[in-house]
Amino acid sequence: MILQISAKHVKELRDKTGAGMMDCKKALQESQGDTDKAIEVLRKKGIAIANKKSNRLAVQGIIESYIHLGAKIGVMIELNCETDFVARRPEFQALAKNITMQIAASPNICYIEKEDIPKDFIDNEYKIESKKDDLLNKPDSIKRSIIQGRVEKRLSELSLFSQPFIKEPDITIKDLIEKHIALLGENIKVRRFIRFVLGDFIL
Template identity: 40%
Template structure:
């Protein structure tokens, strides 16, 4: 199917995708702009997940300070090349992460980085709370599991709701942003 150049340009403007990627997505979706944008988004997230295992030697150290001067955060965000580190999208990512960290005050970066003794202590606290209300052991464990997930979403950066878009976690936000870089 031949794709109109204006449609390709419009899709590129919407998504930040390259010309050939935009054209291919439009061809695959028979010219449906929204479907093509969604296809590019999914492709970008998959691409970002594939990049996660690569070695990163470049990046930025970015500091955010709130306007009142009493709150701030400094982040180091790494990437593969200095070219990427100089892009506006990458700088925005660094700023948004620092802003989020200063506002949300996460204790850990990833769930895996929470010390096991902290996890066990928190589970025990939730188990004691739930024991007062739960009658069956399987219900007790479901309650504890749910409370642990909620707790992780409060103290683990990558699981926190992004302050600029609470429908996304930081992990989802980062993957989407990386897909556009």
């Protein structure tokens, strides 16, 4: 027997996730009305959809900017999608604005994904961590684990996609983009970004 889900319950889930009404209803039925489980169902579905669309060409989109209060920090990004129709959608434009705000709030971000970080930089981070005094007397297996953890943390700090979303810390920016890929039905790519800080590079 299919569980009957109220329209109010469906709307509450839609408001939380941005997913379509039918998708929310099916997720709630699948999870026996448990909202947290339904969110996980939708998240997994969104990741699956995002993976399917990840190789599709995304050359349309917008350039979005954000100037932080006080005009001391500014950010510009190019966010791409597949069609001009989606580029004009308010959800897509809100996503672009949220990403610029994330970059403004995260001074360590230098790369879009961890995979973009040069190997030479990563190798150097391992060398730096391996020479730290607090590891000298540790067994090799524990030392390797600590070094790996510290380097991964450092790489995550440098990567936009690894950042917890400032408005919803339970998800990362990568999760946020995948959610919008599922919602809008197109591949979405952060092509490039630049962060301006007043006074940078002044000697």
